[in-house]
Amino acid sequence: MTPLSTFPLPLSPNRPPAGYGWEERDMSVLSTTSAFNTGINQRDTFLGQRRCIICGFRSLQHCHIIKDSEPEVWSNLKARNWIPSRAKASPRHEPRDGLLMCPNHHTLFDDYTFFIRFLPNIRKFVLVNYSNHPDLQQCHGKAIALDIRDRYAPFPSLFIIHEMRVRGFHPFQPIEPAMPDDSPWQDWILSHSVFDNASGSFKRDSPPDNGDNDDNSFAAQSQPQFQPMTMSTGDTSSGGRRVTLNADVIADILAATHAMPSWKACQMDGTSWTGTAQENIQKYVSSIGVLDHLSELRI
Secondary structure, three states: OOOOOOOOOOOOOOOOOOOOOOOHHHHHHHHHHHHHHHHHHHHOEEOOEEOOOOOOOOOOEEEEOOOOOOHHHHHHHHHOOOOOOOOOOOHHHOHHHEEEEOHHHHHHHHOOOOEEEEEOOOOEEEEEOOOOOHHHHHHOOOEOOOOOOEOOOOOHHHHHHHHHHHHHHOOOOOOOOEEEOOOOEOHHHHHOOOEEOOOOEEOOOOOOOOOOOOHHHHHHHHOOOOOOOOOOOOOHHHOEEEOOOOHHHHHHHHHHHHHOHHHHHHHHHOOOOOOOHHHHHHHHHHHOOOOOOHHHOEO
């Protein structure tokens, strides 16, 4: 039997024995990291199961858009109002900087093989296979499983930084890659009816168990069956669109970022509401705006 821990007597006044103190910093890191994981896991659940937002696979990893090793970039984005001033102090703790991906797509994302572009006109996050990687051809130009109305939806502005890096890693690719004009959902979203067209939202809850549910079948079909294809480079007159990046495009994405419920929810999460009713009203107006957008949030 392992002997019990011992400590010398008498005890020090007004403090516990060494090793038994309240490690506030460690507890804070644990708490905020748990909030990061919980926010992403709740957001990226479909039909009762957590899924890769790109392929629907269930072997998962947490992915950061801005890496947790880049606190200076994070602070710069706050200063430029690209992310809310009340976002978490570090990207490692902010769920709106996180994505749930399978190991394959996580690696490709971190290697700057593809980028994700938010399209304000159709309010979808779309995968762009900028490197023309053969394993991503069937995903190119299709919307991934993110809902701009979710309270933990990632900030579209963060994807601009990632996109700039992807473009820099592949300087000889077309500057304006083409993709389908309609940007349909990824195949797994359509084949498993994950998106409810009537409500315009994803199905988060588990379907009724009628004895026919075969989750293993879902997982197997959700793995991308890669088939080499050629990225379309045709002009937009044939029904495609060009993925451009300029000052006007960035301004449109920033405007959409500032207007999204996730931005407002982040501001509220980071605000202390311990003042009087009048003080809290003033905080709300200065942080969120006069109009109440809480009804827009996808809790």
